Amino acid sequence: MSNRTTLTDLRGMDAGQASRLPPAHLALLLEDAAALRADAKHVSDLLADALHRRYGRVAAERRQAEGKDTGRVRFLDAGFEISADLPKRVEWDQERLAAAIATLRSWGEDPADYVATEIKVPESRFTAWPPKLQALFQPARTVGTGRPSYSLEQAEC
Template sequence: MTIPNRTTLATLRRMLPAQVASLPAADLAALLDEVAKLKADGKQLSDLLHEGLDRRFGEAATAARRAEGKDTGRVRLEADGVEVVADLPKRVEWNQARLAEAVQTLREWGEDPADYVGTELTVTEARFAAWPPRIRALFEPARTLRPGRPTYALTPKEPA
């Protein structure tokens, strides 16, 4: 459904936030919809391109890493007069239960675990809200609430 005489993405690109704020809500809703479609299309194209790049250069990059004695990291290849930098980053995951065991072992050895591992304690908001007031009061001085980025959804209403 096209809304006649509405603001286009091309026009939006030249606008300031104050001008955007003054647009009719129907235009804002249509623009949000168009931007969402562009994002989805961009993601699909990016995924397709990355899959193609991996198929084209993946085996050569793996071989180059193996020749350098590494499983991950950056290697440089050449194809058709173009330098290709293929990066395979490390994604390390730690088993939390085993880490806790290792930390306990460090304590038993008389070592300070803080010399070896960082510890971040977290509390979910759902748990915090469910705590008894006495417990909440104990933890509140350690809690800072910051608002996130606001989001808006606009849905055009069908005429009655």
């Protein structure tokens, strides 16, 4: 029998109880959770590949019959309705978009009627700007935070 806290034990705790566990237990639980995520990803990828091998050809034929390259098609297999989705992924060349927008303006059109424009400022550039430039952009800047993360490693004594 072990004093080690398992993921099963952890599932029965709330965050307050878990926060009181010894760092050694937390470190082992983090390792266990990482292994579980890796295993789940492997299994999920394996299933996705298996489903594509089994239904990819049929789905492609259905899409072709429906006159579409992407999107969702449905068909039956052994009493199951299979829904096969091939999402469309569109990427836009930023330089060519800028040129197209300039052409719209030269035609007297308002580009906002046709395209959504999002201006981004990389944080590394903002922090490198001189204070006068930072002050100009500061009112448009909101700083938030992401989810905190922690790692635990045995200290070398």
